[in-house]
Amino acid sequence: MELLCLGLNHRTAPVEVRERFAVSNNRLGEASHELLALADASEGVVISTCNRTEFYLAAHGAEEAFKRIEIRLTEKIQLDSSVANHFYRKAKTEAARHLCRVVSGLDSMMLGETEIFGQVKQAYHSALEAGATGTILNKVFQRAFGVGKKVRTETSIQEGSTSVGSVAVDLAEKIFGHLKNSEVMILGAGEMSRVTAQSLVSRGAKSIFVTNRSLDRAQELANEMGGTAIPFDDWQSAMERVDVVISSTGAPHAIVQRADVEKIRRARKYRPLFFIDIAVPRDIDPAVGEIEEVYLYDIDTLEQLAEEARGRRQLQIEQCERIIELELEKLNLPGT
Amino acid sequence: MDRWFLIAATLLATVGGALGMISVHRGKRTQWTVAWVAAAFLCQIGFLSVRGEWRAACPLMDRGEILAFLAWSLTLFYLWVGPAYRISLLGVFTAPLVVIFQSLALIPGTLTANPLKIVGSNPWHETHSAMSVLSYGALALAAVAGIMFLVLDRQLKEQHLKSGLFRNLPPVRELLVSLERLLRLGTSLLTLGIIAGFLMPRAESAWGHLIAAMVVWLSYAALLAVKQIRGLTGRRLSLSAVILFVLSLAVFTFV
Numbered sequence: 074m075e076l077l078c079l080g081l082n083h084r085t086a087p088v089e090v091r092e093r094f095a096v097s098n099n100r101l102g103e104a105s106h107e108l109l110a111l112a113d114a115s116e117g118v119v120i121s122t123c124n125r126t127e128f129y130l131a132a133h134g135a136e137e138a139f140k141r142i143e144i145r146l147t148e149k150i151q152l153d154s155s156v157a158n159h160f161y162r163k164a165k166t167e168a169a170r171h172l173c174r175v176v177s178g179l180d181s182m183m184l185g186e187t188e189i190f191g192q193v194k195q196a197y198h199s200a201l202e203a204g205a206t207g208t209i210l211n212k213v214f215q216r217a218f219g220v221g222k223k224v225r226t227e228t229s230i231q232e233g234s235t236s237v238g239s240v241a242v243d244l245a246e247k248i249f250g251h252l253k254n255s256e257v258m259i260l261g262a263g264e265m266s267r268v269t270a271q272s273l274v275s276r277g278a279k280s281i282f283v284t285n286r287s288l289d290r291a292q293e294l295a296n297e298m299g300g301t302a303i304p305f306d307d308w309q310s311a312m313e314r315v316d317v318v319i320s321s322t323g324a325p326h327a328i329v330q331r332a333d334v335e336k337i338r339r340a341r342k343y344r345p346l347f348f349i350d351i352a353v354p355r356d357i358d359p360a361v362g363e364i365e366e367v368y369l370y371d372i373d374t375l376e377q378l379a380e381e382a383r384g385r386r387q388l389q390i391e392q393c394e395r396i397i398e399l400e401l402e403k404l405n406l407p408g409t
Numbered sequence: 410m411d412r413w414f415l416i417a418a419t420l421l422a423t424v425g426g427a428l429g430m431i432s433v434h435r436g437k438r439t440q441w442t443v444a445w446v447a448a449a450f451l452c453q454i455g456f457l458s459v460r461g462e463w464r465a466a467c468p469l470m471d472r473g474e475i476l477a478f479l480a481w482s483l484t485l486f487y488l489w490v491g492p493a494y495r496i497s498l499l500g501v502f503t504a505p506l507v508v509i510f511q512s513l514a515l516i517p518g519t520l521t522a523n524p525l526k527i528v529g530s531n532p533w534h535e536t537h538s539a540m541s542v543l544s545y546g547a548l549a550l551a552a553v554a555g556i557m558f559l560v561l562d563r564q565l566k567e568q569h570l571k572s573g574l575f576r577n578l579p580p581v582r583e584l585l586v587s588l589e590r591l592l593r594l595g596t597s598l599l600t601l602g603i604i605a606g607f608l609m610p611r612a613e614s615a616w617g618h619l620i621a622a623m624v625v626w627l628s629y630a631a632l633l634a635v636k637q638i639r640g641l642t643g644r645r646l647s648l649s650a651v652i653l654f655v656l657s658l659a660v661f662t663f664v
Contacts, residue, residue: 250579341640
């Protein structure tokens, strides 16, 4: 039995492809279970974040298993077989090393970001609860979490602005200057929204409106941030007054259409409006960005800024890689 | 003597603008542009003082003087607005316009070589001339802020975020606020200039100039009214400020 990883991320696939493979948080366990049948594997874990979808499995014969899962996945999602070019395939130690790098934030768009650790943990627990994991994946994932913690405590890889939220706020400041005069609306009260909202509050955003399909969740986040929760049906009217919209819902299709923004332009007196779409699939129709006073950035575009931070942390990467290699040598993981 | 002051002012503005551009290209912000432009401003004052002494009046009698006065006015507003509104790079964008105005003034024949002394100058006439050219300085700086906005807007829209220019340009909102304030200031000064123009004794031939000035005033007033009442996108406001300023220079053909 071998440890295998098949995946695509922000470096190998554009958002248009990634969004087709995205799995919402509440379906991770179910998807991990489906993976067993798709790959004829004995164990499986599906990780899905804004920047990546990865399938970890324990199966016999790497080549055959990869082929099976690629063919069945592309059929299931109804995509051309050329989409397989976006996948990376890793087996045995290489797969374990990759998981450690992912958990440590070394493979993230925002180098050293901390959210990925929780996201992988959630994906693993969903698979565990769905009964999709066994001896191999349980041990590999638990050890990877240990390595991730070690990397974060023994290096300064997580220091500074490396989260999607911080970079998004930097862009907001380029448009609006001090955020103390800016009103912000957050569409979707997930983890990414919480992190983004924290950055906004720390930079002095005047007021924050939080909307979410679950009003309770919106209220919870709003209370945490000192903002106001609004019913999801009212987001259009709230958009008349805000300056920044940060969207990270788990919706399977675009929520904000060009027509929605066109309707409120007059009421806004054509003031600049900044959309940061950190959701996959994207929440904001790309046509919204064609409106004169609108600046629209999706998750892919934020990569440009992440690269700058990545450069500053190059030395830290080397240190982190050394820790991972040393730990992998010590662990003698099954399936590697 | 007067031409040397103007040549020195032009060279200082050229050096300040060029060094500023090089610095921006390297991704750094320099504080020296203000110093170079301030030195150019002193030379402009030298030029206007010499010409004013020869004229025994405000030196706004030929196109060369008007262009030099306009460059001085633009520099004055830059030195006032730039640090006050903390608009970085305004000097880098202003310096080329100053150089253009002064270079045009230095073209042989533009500046009267032996200016005549004005006998019995009228205070309303001088107020009209001074206020009008001062207003053009503010409106020119508004056009400069408009160009800066258009550059930043394009970079943000096309997501070209890595250049030194992008890093150093001020935020969009600050540029738009400054642009609107400069338009209001310029239009207010132009209002005073036009009122003085109606009060001064004038020849029949001056009507063309006054009507052209009225058209310019109405255009700017309409732009500000539309911005205030209906609202305007930053791009349209900036484009209007740039186009209106270029077209409004035609007023001087009637001088």
